[in-house]
Amino acid sequence: NAGVMQNPRHLVRRRGQEARLRCSPMKGHSHVYWYRQLPEEGLKFMVYLQKENIIDESGMPKERFSAEFPKEGPSILRIQQVVRGDSAAYFCASSRQPQTSGRPSHTGELFFGEGSRLTVL
């Protein structure tokens, strides 16, 4: 499967536990984005990463949430000490290498994984 792979698809945690969500980007894609979506609401940007670097984490809550994209292996979104309000669908998306200059790129469409649905009891 050449698409964006996320796991687990469904995760149930009790309050106070940790949740780890994994994302493998499409082949040839070096950039990963994480979004959160509550039922009947829009996509909320969380973080944008490239290998070993966090590019933009302006959408990440300051506490309990962290993300990484190591040199080897998938990107991981980690939520510590989960609370009921963390229950949501978490989508990972990937794109190809964007431009490195200041000029905008016309490439780099964003492709989404199937999502990980977190339920906090």
Place this chain on the structure above:
Amino acid sequence: QKEVEQNSGPLSVPEGAIASLNCTYSDRVSQSFFWYRQYSGKSPELIMSIYSNGDKEDGRFTAQLNKASQYVSLLIRDSQPSDSATYLCAVKGLRRNFNKFYFGSGTKLNVKP
């Protein structure tokens, strides 16, 4: 002002009609524009991308871009019940964040048989 704005709907059209979905964005610097379709309980699926002013057609879908008006739209011809979904407009490059995608909140489309 939100970076990307869409009417939340729902937009209801009869089967076979043209559905017109609209989106405005806040920054003239933006260069790349995308339409995603999201079925309930599923992930967003890219259906169209457009980068230049004018129209871009792909099957029953036409994307229209007017950079001067900061406006992008999606037309769906011969609408089918299977087109019923939420359509998300995405803009890349707002505020010179050239690699960041900004999403609208989506327009829910109902195509009635």
